[in-house]
Amino acid sequence: MDNASGPRVLVVDDEENIRFIVRTALEMDGFDVEVAESGTEAVERVESHRPQVIVLDVMLPDVDGFTVLQRIRDRGCHVPVVFLTARDATEDRVRGLTTGGADYVVKPFAVAELVARVRLRLEDDQVSSAGRQLRCADLVMDDDTHRVTRAGQPVNLSPTEYKLLHYLLVNSGRVLSRYQILDHVWSYDFGGNSAVVDTYISYLRRKIDDVEPQLIQTIRGIGFTLRVEA
CATH class of the missing domain: 3.40.50.2300 (Response regulator)
Structure with missing residues (x-):
């Protein structure tokens, strides 16, 4: 390898x-x-x-x-x-x-x-090292101000949506399984199941992928990744 x-x-x-x-x-x-x-x-x-x-x-x-x-x-x-x-x-x-x-x-x-x-x-x-600002294409998260923009327009997120997007951004380009996301965003003591990940991915898509290019990609049988598809 x-x-x-x-x-x-x-x-x-x-x-x-x-x-x-x-x-x-x-x-x-x-x-x-x-x-x-x-x-x-x-x-x-x-x-x-x-x-x-x-x-x-x-x-x-x-x-x-x-x-x-x-x-x-x-x-x-x-x-x-x-x-x-x-x-x-x-x-x-x-x-x-x-x-x-x-x-x-x-x-x-x-x-x-x-x-x-x-x-x-x-x-x-x-x-x-990046000054607490995360980017993927025209999606920008400023962790200091807790502000998210897409194509220069503000995106209003709930605390859970923000935490999920943060995890996707710091792993931009890397495929994450539903259970990796569940463990990181909801923690090990969460009593639900992985279906909640799909629900919140859907929420994020409505808010940040209403313009092109779409950034949240589903990798069938594995999970999700945040990247610009070639």
């Missing part, structure tokens, strides 16, 4: 089986993955690979992950980080979560959750 065009991720862990599992899962989700097994190697890989997200084990054989993060920050690398560790102490969690641009996952972990966290960290960073 050629993932050279996907988002770049550096996976740093001294356990070969963890590196293999995480790398395989991320590559299957479309990421371009590089690995390192020590803190020193990680710093070198940051220079050569220029990752957009780093999955970083705290317990490494030479220096801990927090020290690695400080070193790469000192070198001007400010990409988001997902800490991966067997530690479960409150102080370690707090340290991970309060480190700029960092998240925290405790081993043993669900691979799907880790991939989702990496994707979310990347999306958040992309939104921040």
Whole structure:
């Protein structure tokens, strides 16, 4: 599989089986993955690979992950980080979560959750880097002002419609399943079923796809994507 065009991720862990599992899962989700097994190697890989997200084990054989993060920050690398560790102490969690641009996952972990966290960290960073303005063709969402326009005209959305459109925009061009959308927009504690996704997609279409080109595309048997069809 050629993932050279996907988002770049550096996976740093001294356990070969963890590196293999995480790398395989991320590559299957479309990421371009590089690995390192020590803190020193990680710093070198940051220079050569220029990752957009780093999955970083705290317990490494030479220096801990927090020290690695400080070193790469000192070198001007400010990409988001997902800490991966067997530690479960409150102080370690707090340290991970309060480190700029960092998240925290405790081993043993669900691979799907880790991939989702990496994707979310990347999306958040992309939104921040773009000045919190998302675009697809002439559809524009300004997250600072909570304003949406299509062809220069304002679009009034409900809170749920806005959250759904935001998720489609940050994943523009990527096909999302109904259950991915359900989990992200309505969260895991939602008691309904995936039919609500189709209902709200229909609401959005009435509001943003009343002009050409139509942007919300249905991928039969899979889900939906936001893009301009060639």
